[in-house]
Amino acid sequence: MIYMDNAATTRMSERVFEAMRPYMMENYANAAGTYSFAAKSSAAIEHARAQIAKVIGAKANEIVFTSGGTESDNWALKGVVAANAAKGRHIITSAIEHHAILHSADALKKQGCEVTILPVDADGLVNPADVEAAIRPDTVLISIMAANNEIGSVQPLAEIGEIAHRHGVIFHTDAVQAFGHIPMNVDEMHIDLLSASAHKFHGPKGVGILYVRKGTKIGVFMDGGAQEKRRRAGTSNVPGIVGMGEAAQAAMEAMATELPAVQALRDHLIARIESEIPYVKVNGHREKRLPGNVNVCFRFIEGEGMLMLLDAAGICASSGSACTSGSLDPSHVLLAIGLPHEIAHGSLRLSLGEYNTREEVDEVVEQLKVIIPRLRSMSPLYEDFVRNHQ
Amino acid sequence: MYTEQVMDHFMHPRNVGEIEGASGVGTVGNAKCGDIMRIYLDIDENQIVRDAKFKTFGCGAAIATSSMATEMIIGKTVQEALTVTNKAVMEALGGLPPVKVHCSLLAEQAVHAALWDYAQKNGIVIEGLEPPVDDVDELEHEEEE
Numbered sequence: 001m002i003y004m005d006n007a008a009t010t011r012m013s014e015r016v017f018e019a020m021r022p023y024m025m026e027n028y029a030n031a032a033g034t035y036s037f038a039a040k041s042s043a044a045i046e047h048a049r050a051q052i053a054k055v056i057g058a059k060a061n062e063i064v065f066t067s068g069g070t071e072s073d074n075w076a077l078k079g080v081v082a083a084n085a086a087k088g089r090h091i092i093t094s095a096i097e098h099h100a101i102l103h104s105a106d107a108l109k110k111q112g113c114e115v116t117i118l119p120v121d122a123d124g125l126v127n128p129a130d131v132e133a134a135i136r137p138d139t140v141l142i143s144i145m146a147a148n149n150e151i152g153s154v155q156p157l158a159e160i161g162e163i164a165h166r167h168g169v170i171f172h173t174d175a176v177q178a179f180g181h182i183p184m185n186v187d188e189m190h191i192d193l194l195s196a197s198a199h200k201f202h203g204p205k206g207v208g209i210l211y212v213r214k215g216t217k218i219g220v221f222m223d224g225g226a227q228e229k230r231r232r233a234g235t236s237n238v239p240g241i242v243g244m245g246e247a248a249q250a251a252m253e254a255m256a257t258e259l260p261a262v263q264a265l266r267d268h269l270i271a272r273i274e275s276e277i278p279y280v281k282v283n284g285h286r287e288k289r290l291p292g293n294v295n296v297c298f299r300f301i302e303g304e305g306m307l308m309l310l311d312a313a314g315i316c317a318s319s320g321s322a323c324t325s326g327s328l329d330p331s332h333v334l335l336a337i338g339l340p341h342e343i344a345h346g347s348l349r350l351s352l353g354e355y356n357t358r359e360e361v362d363e364v365v366e367q368l369k370v371i372i373p374r375l376r377s378m379s380p381l382y383e384d385f386v387r388n389h390q
Numbered sequence: 391m392y393t394e395q396v397m398d399h400f401m402h403p404r405n406v407g408e409i410e411g412a413s414g415v416g417t418v419g420n421a422k423c424g425d426i427m428r429i430y431l432d433i434d435e436n437q438i439v440r441d442a443k444f445k446t447f448g449c450g451a452a453i454a455t456s457s458m459a460t461e462m463i464i465g466k467t468v469q470e471a472l473t474v475t476n477k478a479v480m481e482a483l484g485g486l487p488p489v490k491v492h493c494s495l496l497a498e499q500a501v502h503a504a505l506w507d508y509a510q511k512n513g514i515v516i517e518g519l520e521p522p523v524d525d526v527d528e529l530e531h532e533e534e535e
Contacts, residue, residue: 341421383428
């Protein structure tokens with residue numbers, strides 16, 4: 001099997017699993033316990049908090065553990081709106097955010113919030129000037145993702161954050177795809193809130209964080225016990241948290257050592273697809289791009305068939321076609337960068353990670369060189385195109 | 391997600407291609423929604439479907455239903471071909487996921503559109519056949535870009 005869906009989730013590393021194991025077995029105490037047995041668990045949580053804070057230049061006590069990226073995004077939007085009602089109920093976000101943001105924004109809209117959804121350019125980048133122009137006296141939050149999950153575009157966070165702070169608006173970024181993959185610093189980028197999820201960087205599923213800058217006005221999202229200094233109730237997921245901490249430290253080390261190799265594989269894959277398969281469009285910014293992200297549209301074909309044939313060849317990938325989204329519309333991200341529906345339907349995302357090899361990349365290209373012509377030979381769109389160009 | 395029959399017809403589609411000088415050709419669906427089916431029919435003087443070919447832009451289910459629909463109408467009279475409903479195609483495939491039922495409807499419409507084209511060209515009436523309703527203009531417009 002060739003796994004190239006690392007933006008969906010990653011394989012947990014041995015190192016992370018070994019770090020977690022004792023907290024699933026012998027050190028099973030509830031971290032809230034008062035006996036010394038529980039101190040091992042609470043110490044492990046604090047160690048993980050420090051490991052994670054270091055990746056983004058934060059202080060350990062500004063890291064709050066959650067169940068993952070979706071919870072962190074929900075909390076950021078709903079929590080800020082709830083705590084800042086005196087100032088207003090207007091939020092600003094972008095058209096290419098993850099559904100955890102866009103659907104949270106929809107939910108807030110139903111409760112009377114006003115939401116400005118900024119467009120992106122053809123490379124999937126938000127224009128900071130648009131952000132500034134959208135700010136109103138009642139704007140309580142700007143939420144712009146750090147890097148896009150589908151097309152990999154890395155947003156100008158430092159510029160947007162500077163604008164937000166100059167106007168006294170809280171700045172949240174969904175960094176689920178970026179954390180541990182590209183360098184980030186909450187001070188340099190003027191970030192108040194940041195969502196991240198462990199399983200995107202070889203950690204376990206079901207655990208994430210919301211970075212909350214000290215002094216940021218945000219309401220409590222989960223009511224219950226006194227965990228996480230009353231900011232997020234619920235028995236601490238000790239093994240998950242330990243795993244996230246270890247994965248964060250490993251990711252930070254890998255950023256210098258392993259990610260340049262991933263990026264080289266990415267560029268090799270894009271170059272081969274573009275030069276060896278006709279009628280292809282690369283989506284997302286060429287340079288301002290996640291190191292592992294490849295997203296291309298193959299004209300005249302639909303994504304699901306492509307995924308099924310890749311699957312038959314043992315290759316795991318994803319697509320933004322309608323058939324894979326369960327609706328009639330292709331991915332909102334591909335439409336937001338201005339692709340016509342029929343081209344967006346033929347999208348393929350291959351997301352690379354540290355475990356992928358050059359041999360795998362070459363094998364995927366060889367398979368695509370068979371699969372794409374095969375589907376085109378069945379396509380009436382291709383038939384018409386060839387007829388019109390003869 | 392898909393039955394064995396759907397996977398078989400997707401992985402090994404029957405009757406892919408075009409027919410030169412076909413007796414009838416029908417194209418339905420539009421690229422915007424992600425499905426276009428085109429069916430070619432070769433119909434003999436006794437109004438029997440001698441051959442059928444298809445070209446489909448669409449998902450696995452769309453390709454499989456096109457393949458099955460062409461298989462089911464070959465050898466039938468045009469009147470019999472009209473009775474190959476989307477339900478019959480679905481049953482022959484062992485069922486489709488609910489979100490893919492429209493693919494089988496598209497296959498039925500593509501067959502009907504090809505039969506309609508044949509009837510128009512030959513000035514005959516096929517009882518119970520309605521003119522195709524799909525917005526083919528939009529399709530042609532989108533292909534010009």
